Amino acid sequence: MLSNRLLDRTQYAYSWIDKYLTDIPDDRWDDTPPKLDSNLTWQLGHLTLSAYYHSIMVIKDHQPDILQVFPLREYSKLFHRGSARAVVGTFSPASLRANWRIICARSLQIIENISPQELLEPLVEQSYPHPIATTKEEALEWNVLHNHYHWGQVGMVRRALLQAPYDYWSNSHK
Secondary structure, three states: OHHHHHHHHHHHHHHHHHHHHHOOOHHHOOOOOOOOOOOHHHHHHHHHHHHHHHHHHHHHOOOHHHHOOOOHHHHHHHHOOOOOHHHOOOOOHHHHHHHHHHHHHHHHHHHHHOOHHHHOOEOOOOOOOOOOOOEHHHHHHHHHHHHHHHHHHHHHHHHHHHOOOOOOOOHHHO
């Protein structure tokens, strides 16, 4: 079933982002390595905002319960197209992780419960049109691809901060 494949791929992307962030000290999240013009605060804020948009909002519309705890307007201002240097000091890694978990959980819940017919439906209209997708399936596929793209960027920032590549063979990352 297509929705199961999308669920598996989305879980996979989310879990690798989590793994890449696990052993980076909180006091390094705002560090912006030279020539990268990115930091972990911006990356996870951007990923959280985009997961909300691509896998929740255009699929099922705004979620009032999430909007009560997730500062969407502030995230939109800072993490849509904003600068990594502009987000320094705005959110703690703990609050970024908490918001990421909230959005990931709802995203996965929606994907798990979406029907094959619903995947073919047009997106829920928003004031900001989707840049890639016209159907719910396309938006969810883009969410996976977008997460992979930023997973690589998180990896680059991680490597610059820790001066070492991710250790794929370590038991601590399984």
